[in-house]
Amino acid sequence: MDKEISTQKPVAKGAPEKVTNRDIFRAWIRFYFADEIPHSFDRYIAPALMWALMPILRKLYKDEDQLKAAYKRHLLFFNTQISWGGGVLTGIMASLEQTRAQETYENKELTITDDLIYNTKAGLMGALAGIGDSIDSGTVQYIFIAIALPWAQQGSAIGAIFPFVAFSVYQVLIGWYFARTGFKLGRKAATDIVGGSQMQGIIEGLSILGLFMMGILAANYVKVTSSLQWTLSGKKFELQEILNTVLPGLLPLVVVGGVYFYFVKRGLKVTRALIGLTVILGVLAAIGIL
Amino acid sequence: MDKEISTQKPVAKGAPEKVTNRDIFRAWIRFYFADEIPHSFDRYIAPALMWALMPILRKLYKDEDQLKAAYKRHLLFFNTQISWGGGVLTGIMASLEQTRAQETYENKELTITDDLIYNTKAGLMGALAGIGDSIDSGTVQYIFIAIALPWAQQGSAIGAIFPFVAFSVYQVLIGWYFARTGFKLGRKAATDIVGGSQMQGIIEGLSILGLFMMGILAANYVKVTSSLQWTLSGKKFELQEILNTVLPGLLPLVVVGGVYFYFVKRGLKVTRALIGLTVILGVLAAIGIL
Amino acid sequence: MDKEISTQKPVAKGAPEKVTNRDIFRAWIRFYFADEIPHSFDRYIAPALMWALMPILRKLYKDEDQLKAAYKRHLLFFNTQISWGGGVLTGIMASLEQTRAQETYENKELTITDDLIYNTKAGLMGALAGIGDSIDSGTVQYIFIAIALPWAQQGSAIGAIFPFVAFSVYQVLIGWYFARTGFKLGRKAATDIVGGSQMQGIIEGLSILGLFMMGILAANYVKVTSSLQWTLSGKKFELQEILNTVLPGLLPLVVVGGVYFYFVKRGLKVTRALIGLTVILGVLAAIGIL
Amino acid sequence: MTVQTWQAFVIALWVALVESRVLFGGATTTLRFTPMMTGMVAGLVLGNLSKAMMIVAAIQLIYMGVFSPGGQMPSEPAIAAAVAVPVALLGGLKPAAAVAVAVPVGLLGAYLYQFRLFLNTFVVHLTDKYAEKLNDRGLTLSIIWIPVLVGFALFLPFMFVTLKFGVPVISAFVKSNSGTLIFHILTVIGGGLASIGIALTVYVIGKKNYIPFFLLAYFMTVMFTKLNITMVTYAIIGSILAFIYVLGKNEAAKLAAKNNNSSDDEF
Amino acid sequence: MTVQTWQAFVIALWVALVESRVLFGGATTTLRFTPMMTGMVAGLVLGNLSKAMMIVAAIQLIYMGVFSPGGQMPSEPAIAAAVAVPVALLGGLKPAAAVAVAVPVGLLGAYLYQFRLFLNTFVVHLTDKYAEKLNDRGLTLSIIWIPVLVGFALFLPFMFVTLKFGVPVISAFVKSNSGTLIFHILTVIGGGLASIGIALTVYVIGKKNYIPFFLLAYFMTVMFTKLNITMVTYAIIGSILAFIYVLGKNEAAKLAAKNNNSSDDEF
C-alpha cells in the first residue's frame, strides 16, 4: 500500500476552518445513525464513515479537488464495530484530515499522505472490531438482556424496553468518549506515526488483541460438528467423538481457516464465500457428514 | 572461596577490617531478631536492617563521617520479607559496603555509589517480599500447620509447638543460606551492576516474579464482594452475580488498584490509606453495597 | 562446534551422480526398515541412518577417502523418532551431502562442512523426536487402537490387524512426505544455515516445541509417587498427599531432572543411568518411600 | 385465527425499519440481534402484550449470545420473532413450541439480510458518482435513503405476505417437518456461517504474523470450556498478552541500542 | 466463671511479647499469624490444656492462609485466640461457638497492631538522631527497646483489662450481635484491608511496565480457581515466565547485534 506518496503542493483556495468538539460530536452521531444502513459486500460500511465526516471535510477543504479527493479517500473498503471502532476512527480521521488540510493550505510538504490515512484506518478497524464486538455485542448487550429477561417471562414489556434503551445509551456515550479521545490522540499521533514507534506499538498491540478476540469468538460462535456415525460389528462409532480425543475444536477452525484462505487467495469476495460455504455445508449436512 | 587481595596501603584513618562469614551470620541473626520490632509506617523495617549491619559497618568505616553516612544510608525506607528478602539483602548490603569501604579507604573513584546501594536494595526488596511471602508465610508455614492440626484437635500441645519450632528453624536456616549467597553474589554483582546487563536481568526477572506473586496473593487474599441485591417485579437480583458473568474478581482488583494509584499519586502514605479504606469499606458495607 | 572449518580441497576422481526423487524414496524406505534394528546405547540408531544413506553416498562420492569420510560422518551418535525425525533428516542429509559432493568435486571452498552437517542433524533430531513421539506414538497410534479395541473385545482379529496396518501405512506415507520436503528444504537451507537467520529460527522454534512436548510427555508418562505413610497419635499421614498440597508433580520431575543432570555431568551414559535408576527406585520402593 | 391486514402491515413495517437499520441508527443493533422488542410490538399489535412477552422470552433464550462479527449472523432473531410470536399467539402454542417455529424462520431471515448487502453493492456505484460531483444531497440519498428503500422493498412485502398468508402454512409445515433433514441442513449452515464474518475480520486486521495469537485464543477457549471464562476476562488476558509482547519487543530493541552504544564506546 | 488476675496478666504478657515481636524475633511470625501457641498458653494458664487445644484448632481453621504481605493482615489471630479461648473455656462453649468470638476480636486486634506501626513512626526520629551522633547504644535503644516498650504499653493493659473484666461482656455481646450489621461491616473491612499491603509491595517493586504480569497472575488465579492450583506451582509458573521474558529480550538484543555486525560487514 505504500507505493504512491502524493506530495503535490496545490495552490490554496481558502483557509480550513477549525474543527470543534461540536463537529466531532456531530460526526459521531452521524456515524452512529448511518452505521450499517449502507452496508454492502464490497465497501461494507465505508459510506457511513464518509457521510459522518462530510460536514467536517466541507469545513476543511475549500478547494474542490481537495474535497473530492477527501470524499473518495473515505469511500474505500471500511468495516468496524460501531462504538469502539466507529468512535475511535471518527475521531482520528477528523484529526488527520484537519492536519492534512492545514498542511495543504500552507503549501507544506504533506506528512499526512493518502497512504498514511488509509493505513491508520485499515490498521485499526479490524482490531477494534474484534474488541468492540466481543465486549459490546457479546457481553454488555447480553448483560442487559439477562437482567431484563425475568420481566419478559412474567409478561412485562419492560423486559424488552430496558435492554434496548440501556444498551443504546451506553453505546452512544462510550462512542462519543472514544471519538473525542481519538480526536485528541490523532493530533499527536499524526506526527508520531510518520517517524515514531509508539503509535506503531499501539497498532500492533491492538491487532494482537483484535486477533485474540476473534479467536475467542470463533471458538464460542462457529458451531460445526460432525454427525457422522457408523456401526461396525455392532459397535457404534461417532466421528465427532473420535475427533474430540484428538483435537477438540478442529472442525470450526477448519471452516474459519478455509474461508480465511479463500479471502487471502481470491480477495474479499464475501458473496461468493457466503454462497460457496452454504452449498458446501448444505451438501455435507445432507449426506450426513456434518 | 574468593580470597581477598588486600593490598593495604594504610594512609587514612584506619583500614577497613575484613568481613568474615561469622560477621555475615551475626548480621543475619541480628536482622532475624530485630525484623519487625521497629516496624513503622514511614520507614517500615529499615531500622532493623541498619541495626543488623551496625557491627559490620563499624568494622568497615574507621572514619566517623563515613560511618555516619553509612548509618544513614540504611535508615531510608525499607521493607521486605524476613528470610528471602532479609537474607539476600543482608548479604548483598554487607558485600557492597565492604567494597565501598575499600574504595573509600584507597581513595579510589567510588563505583559503589549511594544510589547504587539504594537502587539495589529498592530493586530487590519488593520482588523478594512477593516471592518470600507467598512461599514462606503462604505455603511452608501452613504445611507445618496442616500437619500438626490433627494433634491439636485431639487436645495435644504438640499441635501448637511443632509448627512453631519447625517453621522458625526453617526460616533461620534458609535465611542464613540466602545471606551467605547474597554476600558472595554481591561481591561479583558490585562490578557487574555498574556496567553489565546480567544483574539487570536478574533484577528484572525477580521484579516480574514478585509482581506475579502479588497478583496471586491479591486474588487469593483480598476479599471484596458486593452484597447488594434488589427485587424488581418479584425477581431477585444480586449485583455480585451479575458482576461474575462479566468479570469475576473485579471488585478486589478495583480495591487493590485504588490503593496502588493512591500511593502513586500521593506517595507511600500508609496510615492514611488504611484509615481511608476503612472508612470507605465501612460505609459501603453499612449502606448495603458491599 | 563451529571451531574447525575443514576447507581441504581434494583432487576429483569422478563427478557425483544426480540424486533423484527415487533415491530419496529408497533412502527413506531403507531407514524405515533399519530404524531400530541396530539400536545400541552408545550410537543409538546412527547405523540405521548411515545404512539408509549408503546408496546415495555411493552415487555422490567417487573418491574413496571422501566416501569413507561420509560413512563415518553418519555413524556418530544419532537418535530420533522414525517418521518425523527420520523422514526430515533423511531428506536434509541427502541434500547436504549432494551439495558437499558437488563442492568437493568442483574443488570449491566447502560451505557444507562436517560441523555444519552434524550440527544440523543434532540440532533437529531431538526436537523432531519430541514432536514425532507425542503425535505419532502418543496420539495417532492410540486413536487407531481405540477405534479397533471394541472388535478385539468381541473376539475379532480385525481388532489387532486394523491398527497395525493403518498406523504402518500412515507412518510410511508421512515419512516419505517429510523426506521429500526435507530434501527440497535442505538444498535451500544449506546456504541459509551458513549465514542466514531463517533456518536458525526454525531450529530454535523446533527445539522449543520439542522441549515443550517432552514436558507434556514427562507429566503424562513418568509415574513416581510416594507411598510413605505414617501414623502419629492415631492420625494417618500420607507424604504424597502433603506433597500435592505444595507442588503436585514434584517427584516425577525430580527423577527426570536427576537423570538429565546426570547426563549433563557425566555424558550420555544410558546403561549406567538405567541401572542406577533401577537400583535407586528399587531400594526406595523396598523401604517403603516410593 | 388469522392476522388482519393492518396487523400484518404494522409488524412488517416494524421489521423493515429494524432490518433496514434506520430506526434510531446503531440502536437497531439490539433490535436486530435480539427478538425482544419485535415480540413486544407483535404483542401490542395483536392485542396480547403479556402473552407475547412470555413467548418472546423463550425465543430470546435460544438466541443468547447471538451477534454479528464481521457482518455474519447465524440467524436473524427479529424476523424469527416477528413470525413466531403471531404463529404462537394465534395458534395458541406454548412458548416452547414457538421456538420450533422461530429457528427455521430465523435461518431464512439471515439469507434475506445477506441479500440486502448484495443489493447495496449496486447502490454504492451511485455514491461514487455523487462523490465525484461533490453532490452532498445525492450522497445522503445514496448512502441513507436508497439503502433504506432497498431494505423496505425487501422486508416489507416479504414480511407482509408471510404474516397475512403464511402463518397457518408455516405452523403446519413446522409441525410436520421438525427434526427432518431440511431442518438439520438449515441448522448446520446457520452454525457455520458465522465463520465468514470472523474470517473477514481476521483478514481485515491483516497481520499474518500475529495469527498465532488468534490460534492461542481459539485453543485456550476450547481447553478451558469447562471453566466458563467470561469474554471480558478473555479480553483482559488478550490485552495483557498484547502489551507484554509489544513491551518485550521495545525493551529488547532498547537493550540492543544500549549494548550497541556501549560496545561502540569500547573502540 | 471469671479469669483470675494472675491468669489475665500472664496471658496479656504473652500477647504483648508476641505482638511487640520480641519473643524470639522472626519466630514471632508464626506466633502472630496463627492462634495455636497462644491458645496453648491460655490453656496452660487456665488449667485445661487439652480443651484449649481443641478450641484453638477450630479457630485455626478459619485463619488458614492468613499472613501479612506488606504489613497488612485481615485479622490478628493471636489476639483472637487470647480472648476467644478463655471465653470458650470459662463459658463452656463448643469450639465452633468460640469461632464466633474470635472473628470480631481478631478484626479489632488488627487495628491495634496498625496503631503500633503508627506510634513507631515517632520513635524513628530518635533513631535518626542517634545515628547522627553514632550512638550505638542509643540506636539499640530506639530500634529495639523503645518499640518493644510501645508494644507492651499498647497490648499489656488492653489485653489485661479485656481478660479481667471483658470476658462476660464479650461473651454476651457476641451472642446478641452475631449476624448483625456491625459484624458485617467488620468482616468487609477485614476482607478488604489486605489490599493495602499488596498495593504497597507492588508500589515498592516499582516496575510499572511489568504490572501486566501482576494482572496476568491475578486473572489466572481467578480463571483457574476451580483447579486448586497451589501457590508453589504458581511461583514456578511465574519464575518460568519471568525467565522466558528476560531470555527473549537478551536473545533478541544479541540477534540484533549479530545482524548489525554482519550488515556492517557487507559495506
Add this chain to the structure above:
Amino acid sequence: MTVQTWQAFVIALWVALVESRVLFGGATTTLRFTPMMTGMVAGLVLGNLSKAMMIVAAIQLIYMGVFSPGGQMPSEPAIAAAVAVPVALLGGLKPAAAVAVAVPVGLLGAYLYQFRLFLNTFVVHLTDKYAEKLNDRGLTLSIIWIPVLVGFALFLPFMFVTLKFGVPVISAFVKSNSGTLIFHILTVIGGGLASIGIALTVYVIGKKNYIPFFLLAYFMTVMFTKLNITMVTYAIIGSILAFIYVLGKNEAAKLAAKNNNSSDDEF
C-alpha cells in the same frame, strides 16, 4: 494344560521377530508397543483366536498410551501378551486375571530389551571397521543381520523356555505373590524408567536456555490434568508459543535495526 513344543516355538519366533525389530521394520513399532497382534498370534497358535482377542483387549487397556520416548518404555507389552495370553487360555483365567500375569512379565521384558541395546553396543565396533574398509556387505551384515541375530539369541530361547516350562510356574507365582513387595518394586521401577528416555531427548535437544519451556509444559499438564487436554492440542499450543517466541525475537531485532538506522541518520 501345557503349551506344546511347536506352539512354544512359533510364539517365541514371533516375539523374536518383533523384538529384534526386523518384521516389516518401523511397522514393529505398533507390534512392540501394543500387545494386540501378539495376542492374536498366540490365539491362532493355541487354537482359540476369539478368546485370545478378548484377553488381549483387557491387556491392551492397561497399556494405553505406552510408547518409548528416547528408547525407554515402562514395560514391554508384546512380551507381556506372549506369556499372559497362553497362561490365561490354558489356565482358563478371566481376562482381568490375565492382566495380573501381564504386568510383571512386561516389566521383566523391558529389561530384556534394554539388554539388547547393551549387546548391540559391541556390534557397532564392527560397523566402524567395515565403514573404514568401505565394505558395504559387511556394513549390512553388522547393521542389520548381526543385531537381528542378537535379538533372536536373546528372545527366542528365553521365550521358548518360558512358554514351554514356565507357564504353570508363572501362573502359580503370580497368584501367590500379587500385591506383595516384589510386585510393588517392579511397578515403581517401571513407572520411573520412562524418565531416562525423556531426559535423554531433552539432553539431545541441547538448548539449555529453553528448558523453561519444558517446565512450562510440564506444569501446565499437571495444572490442567482435570481438563483432559489432548496431546495434539498441547502440540499446537507448543507450536504457537515457539512461533511467538521466535517471532518476537526477530521483530525486536528488526526494530532495533530500524531504530539504529534512523538514529544513525540523525547524525
